[in-house]
Amino acid sequence: MIMDALWQSVILLITFWTSVRSYPGVYSKLCFPKDFMFGVATAAYQIEGAWNVSGKGEGMWDRYTHTHPERVFDHSNGDIADDSYHRYMDDVRLLKELGVKFYRFSISWPRVLPTGFANEINPDGVKYYKNLIDELHYNGIEPLVTMYHWDLPQPLQDLGGWTNPIMADYFQEYAKERTTHFTRLRLTVLLDAFGSRVRFWLTFNEPLTFCHDGYGGDDAPGHRASGLEDYLCGHTVLRAHAAVYRMFQQDYQRWLNGFMGITLDLAWIEPASPSQEDEEAAERTRQFFFGWFAHPIFSTQGDYPPIMRKRIDDISSRQNFTRSRLPHFTPQEVTALRGSFDFMGLNHYTTYLATTREVPVRLPPLFDDDMGVKLSQKPDWPKSKSNWLKVVPWGFRKTLNWIKDRYGNPPVLVTENGISLDRGLDDARRVHYIDGYLRALHAALTLDGCRVYGYAYWSLVDNFEWMRGYSERFGLYEVDFSSRSRTRTPRRSAAYFAQLARSRCLPAPALANFTRLQRSRLPAKFAF
Numbered sequence: 001m002i003m004d005a006l007w008q009s010v011i012l013l014i015t016f017w018t019s020v021r022s023y024p025g026v027y028s029k030l031c032f033p034k035d036f037m038f039g040v041a042t043a044a045y046q047i048e049g050a051w052n053v054s055g056k057g058e059g060m061w062d063r064y065t066h067t068h069p070e071r072v073f074d075h076s077n078g079d080i081a082d083d084s085y086h087r088y089m090d091d092v093r094l095l096k097e098l099g100v101k102f103y104r105f106s107i108s109w110p111r112v113l114p115t116g117f118a119n120e121i122n123p124d125g126v127k128y129y130k131n132l133i134d135e136l137h138y139n140g141i142e143p144l145v146t147m148y149h150w151d152l153p154q155p156l157q158d159l160g161g162w163t164n165p166i167m168a169d170y171f172q173e174y175a176k177e178r179t180t181h182f183t184r185l186r187l188t189v190l191l192d193a194f195g196s197r198v199r200f201w202l203t204f205n206e207p208l209t210f211c212h213d214g215y216g217g218d219d220a221p222g223h224r225a226s227g228l229e230d231y232l233c234g235h236t237v238l239r240a241h242a243a244v245y246r247m248f249q250q251d252y253q254r255w256l257n258g259f260m261g262i263t264l265d266l267a268w269i270e271p272a273s274p275s276q277e278d279e280e281a282a283e284r285t286r287q288f289f290f291g292w293f294a295h296p297i298f299s300t301q302g303d304y305p306p307i308m309r310k311r312i313d314d315i316s317s318r319q320n321f322t323r324s325r326l327p328h329f330t331p332q333e334v335t336a337l338r339g340s341f342d343f344m345g346l347n348h349y350t351t352y353l354a355t356t357r358e359v360p361v362r363l364p365p366l367f368d369d370d371m372g373v374k375l376s377q378k379p380d381w382p383k384s385k386s387n388w389l390k391v392v393p394w395g396f397r398k399t400l401n402w403i404k405d406r407y408g409n410p411p412v413l414v415t416e417n418g419i420s421l422d423r424g425l426d427d428a429r430r431v432h433y434i435d436g437y438l439r440a441l442h443a444a445l446t447l448d449g450c451r452v453y454g455y456a457y458w459s460l461v462d463n464f465e466w467m468r469g470y471s472e473r474f475g476l477y478e479v480d481f482s483s484r485s486r487t488r489t490p491r492r493s494a495a496y497f498a499q500l501a502r503s504r505c506l507p508a509p510a511l512a513n514f515t516r517l518q519r520s521r522l523p524a525k526f527a528f
């Protein structure tokens with residue numbers, strides 16, 4: 001009897017110990033596959049500055065921050081920002097210091113085409129990006145280029161911006177070569193100018209945000225026409241994406257050996273309770289937030305998510321509209337959109353809880369009424385400097401799994417993930433955030449079989465955080481915005497990230513002691 005019990009406890013102990021040992025993330029070192037790429041991300045308007053320098057035209061965010069400073073938290077703007085237009089060499093030096101494989105940045109449309117139209121190309125603008133790309137290659141860093149990260153040329157916004165269907169054509173001209181018969185100059189825009197040097201392309205960054213918050217809310221152009229302009233914007237953006245992807249596929253892909261995708265953002269949406277109603281509310285939210293753009297491109301079915309189609313059609317008609325506020329694609333457009341990707345760019349930061357919230361049909365229309373959901377966050381989730389961003393690493397794993405299940409496990413590149421904090425170099429909480437989210441990603445990759453190929457931290461440097469100005473800092477490097485040189489100083493997280501990017505392994509946070517990056521101690525050359 002006693003012997004039996006003894007044996008049993010010995011066996012129990014052994015099983016416990018071996019399972020703990022082999023459970024990734026507790027005691028063992030977590031390493032990412034050899035070809036997994038670590039990188040960092042930025043966007044033109046948020047870092048470049050030089051808003052009216054060297055032939056750059058006025059962008060929609062220039063106009064908006066200049067005419068409505070009161071709408072930005074600290075009344076600031078991107079006029080100078082990190083001054084990366086003049087200091088891109090500094091940025092590349094930091095990238096090298098970090099040892100990252102790729103750098104995600106965006107091209108400012110009004111810097112390349114000052115009026116937005118392809119009849120007038122700004123050579124200095126093209127030169128700037130050529131120099132940046134050359135400098136990246138010289139340092140063995142792969143560029144990942146976003147064609148549109150929200151800075152529309154103002155003259156195009158004057159035509160209604162993305163609510164005007166013709167914008168899809170102008171976007172296509174911006175993206176590709178255009179030849180005219182009356183000039184001997186070969187007019188080369190993005191793909192022709194940079195195509196041979198850039199293998200990874202993203203057409204758009206977060207259409208949900210710039211359509212929903214821009215045309216339906218407070219971001220530029222600040223139209224606040226929710227339930228109407230946001231859908232028109234989304235429709236044009238999707239058509240523009242398909243046109244550019246198909247053009248890329250036909251005319252460029254073979255000889256460029258490149259890849260093109262689109263970056264969509266998805267916060268994890270968890271049902272507030274296990275009730276059927278809340279489960280449905282959560283799935284409805286994922287469809288409205290993500291499926292809106294993902295379903296037409298990544299699902300085998302194509303077109304808008306059926307739940308969106310049904311609800312918006314139905315509510316529009318009960319509001320006495322003669323047609324649905326959600327436009328229709330032609331069958332050709334559905335076909336062009338379906339499968340228009342080589343990979344999916346994913347931005348993920350946080351998690352929300354969803355519960356159903358049905359309001360009586362009313363006017364004016366609202367995206368939120370169409371969706372019919374109330375979102376919240378748990379008060380005990382750790383906070384950041386941004387009120388929307390709570391630290392919920394497990395939501396990342398669920399997000400990746402949901403994408404895998406819904407869209408046939410597409411290749412995913414995490415194009416943004418990060419946390420905002422106050423000023424300060426000792427950002428232990430940022431290290432903790434990255435560590436937690438990467439553990440979740442690692443589990444999704446190795447245990448769940450999600451096809452994730454890389455991860456970019458947002459952001460390389462503190463920068464202009466849109467409506468929050470400079471008050472929320474996301475950088476691995478702190479930037480002194482009061483200094484003329486916009487001095488960049490590595491935070492503790494930069495040292496952590498450098499170790500991670502080089503070793504591809506997560507150091508155990510409890511054991512690791514990350515001191516500040518010291519430039520002199522870094523090896524001069526890195527192998528890629």
Ligand code: GBH
Pocket residue numbers: 043046205206209213265347349387388416458465466474
């Ligand atoms: C990304 O958006 C952007 O691509 C990037 O430019 C930005 O700097 C980064 O995140 C950090 O924010 O204020 O409650 O109305 C992330 C998705 C969507 C998150 C809009 C903030 C506004 C929430 N963002 N959302 S609220």
